[in-house]
Amino acid sequence: MDEKQKMQILADLVKIRSVNDHELQVANYLKRLLDAAGIENEILPLGGDRANLVATLGHGQPILGMTGHMDVVDVEAENWKSDPFVLTEDGDNLYGRGVADMKDGLAAMVITLITLKEQRVPLNGTVRFFATAGEEVGEIGSKALAKAGYMDGVEALLVGEPTGYRIINANKGTMNLTVKATGKAAHSSMPKLGRNAAKDLINVLHLMQAQFDDQMASVENTAMGGTLYNVDVLRGGNQVNAIPGSASAEINMRTIPELSNDQIVAQFTQTIDQYNREAGANVELIRDTNIISTQGNDAAKLVKLIQKIGDPYAAGQNLSDADKQREAQLLQLLDMPYDPDHILTMSASGGTDAAQLLKDQPVGFDYAVFGPGNDTQHQDNEYTSKQMYLNFIEIYQKLITAYLA
Incomplete structure (x- = not known):
């Protein structure tokens, strides 16, 4: 040819x-x-x-x-x-x-x-x-x-x-996670009649970031380095005088063999479940992409x-x-x-x-x-x-x- x-x-x-x-x-x-x-x-x-x-x-x-x-x-x-x-x-x-x-x-x-x-x-x-x-x-x-x-x-x-x-x-590896908080919409002048999903989302994201920094960030692979963790998308609320009834975040992670995708999800799920129990919240973790x-x-x-x-x-x-x-x-x-x-x-x-x-x-x-x-x-x-x-x-x-x- x-x-x-x-x-x-x-x-x-x-x-x-x-x-x-x-x-x-x-x-x-x-x-x-x-x-x-x-x-x-x-x-x-x-x-x-x-x-x-x-x-x-x-x-x-x-x-x-x-x-x-x-x-x-x-x-x-x-x-x-x-x-x-x-x-x-x-x-x-x-x-x-x-x-x-x-x-x-x-x-x-x-x-x-x-x-x-x-x-x-x-x-x-x-x-x-x-x-x-x-x-x-x-x-x-x-x-x-x-x-x-x-x-x-x-x-x-x-x-x-x-x-x-x-x-x-x-x-x-590549793992995309969605953190979804479900609350109850209400007028901002009467917040006790609702449940602020954005507040629950922020609280959980703070806990997840702390957990990553404390337990995951130091784990490294000799060739690939450490796991990457980025919150890339935030959604919640539609106007300033209304309590948001739902809110979500999308997280992209780049993973290594020493800290598998399944291990990460299991640890984050445990943290979110504990928050739900203690705060009476409704937050869930959804794995959208799972590439090892x-x-x-x-x-x-x-x-x-x-x-x-x-x-x-x-x-x-x-x-x-x-x-x-x-x-x-x-x-x-x-x-x-x-x-x-x-x-x-x-x-x-x-x-x-x-x-x-x-x-x-x-x-x-x-x-x-x-x-x-x-x-x-x-x-x-x-x-x-x-x-x-x-x-x-x-x-x-x-x-x-x-x-x-």
């Missing part, structure tokens, strides 16, 4: 408006490519215009899993310099919604499978490729795959999310092969001193190490489909988040590097060949 064909596949994927939906259209496109190459694959419908796709190359053990998601986030087209659903080239930069997160990685993986098949590269094992739906909201695709047993027998997992020449193999943390193994086979194969590509980047300084400063803000010439392992607060696919073995599994792209995902004028995209196709080919040698 020549460069023009590789670019066309990426352009075709960007053109499909899979904004939090319509992954079936992407899956149908990928299926046509894989069918033409003679690669075994199937589309797994999820209802509506949504679906996963699974493809298999090779036979037997070991099984190397590869995964990339087909959905992208929404876009405010008026803030873009170009049509976000038309791949636009400007020097080495390729612009388009989802081009970095993660249709470049998705395309690179599919092109890799096709190239290996066309070149009849011998594989002593199997590549099992997942193209998933709904990673951006709810991880519905990877949940369905894990539940159906598609991770059975997989010994290592490569996630093609945008990292550039870095490996993420430790991801904090994952932590890999720096010394594992997949990670070491990525570093061995990928280091020359990292060192071969034509980065100016200003580029290096900018990236170093950005990674310092994110508490990540930086080395322009070597691929390092590190952790990240954001989650991936690995949280669902590794649900039964979240610590110590051989997995790596490693894909083309940069830190412009979800932003206006999202872009990726053309050279990096092409490099990763080569890296993935060498990686699979070495892993299944």
Whole structure:
């Protein structure tokens, strides 16, 4: 496959408006490519215009899993310099919604499978490729795959999310909580006739913050650091002379294996139940999102092969001193190490489909988040590097060949 064909596949994927939906259209496109190459694959419908796709190359053990998601986030087209659903080239930069997160990685993986098949590269094992739906909201695709047993027998997992020449193999979990207080509305001149839900909510949030600071904040993971706790949304009341009958808060947490999501919920629930008993209140805790943390193994086979194969590509980047300084400063803000010439392992607060696919073995599994792209995902004028995209196709080919040698 020549460069023009590789670019066309990426352009075709960007053109499909899979904004939090319509992954079936992407899956149908990928299926046509894989069918033409003679690669075994199937589309797994999820209802509506949504679906996963699974493809298999090779036979037997070991099984190397590869995964990339087909959905992208929404876009405010008026803030873009170009049509976000038309791949636009400007020097080495390729612009388009989802081009970095993660249709470049998705395309690179599919092109890799096709190239290996066309070149009849011998594989002593199997590549099992997942193209998933709904990673951006709810991880519905990877949940369905894990539940159906598609991770059975997989010994290592490569996630093609945008990292550039870095490996993420430790991801904090994500948990969204809603604290809901129910009281009784009344006129502000007669507060004894009502129950102020906002007051109960504030009291409980104060207790939860104190509990987090005293019991949870000091618990740390060597790679990921501590748990993050943020009250991000507050609602309550509708006018100044009325006692609010309901109030709520939404909390986002980024969690670590040492303090699991279930442990946190159990501790907060105990605090809220005690407040309800003592104050005669009606406050409840609702868990809206529950994504566990994952932590890999720096010394594992997949990670070491990525570093061995990928280091020359990292060192071969034509980065100016200003580029290096900018990236170093950005990674310092994110508490990540930086080395322009070597691929390092590190952790990240954001989650991936690995949280669902590794649900039964979240610590110590051989997995790596490693894909083309940069830190412009979800932003206006999202872009990726053309050279990096092409490099990763080569890296993935060498990686699979070495892993299944």
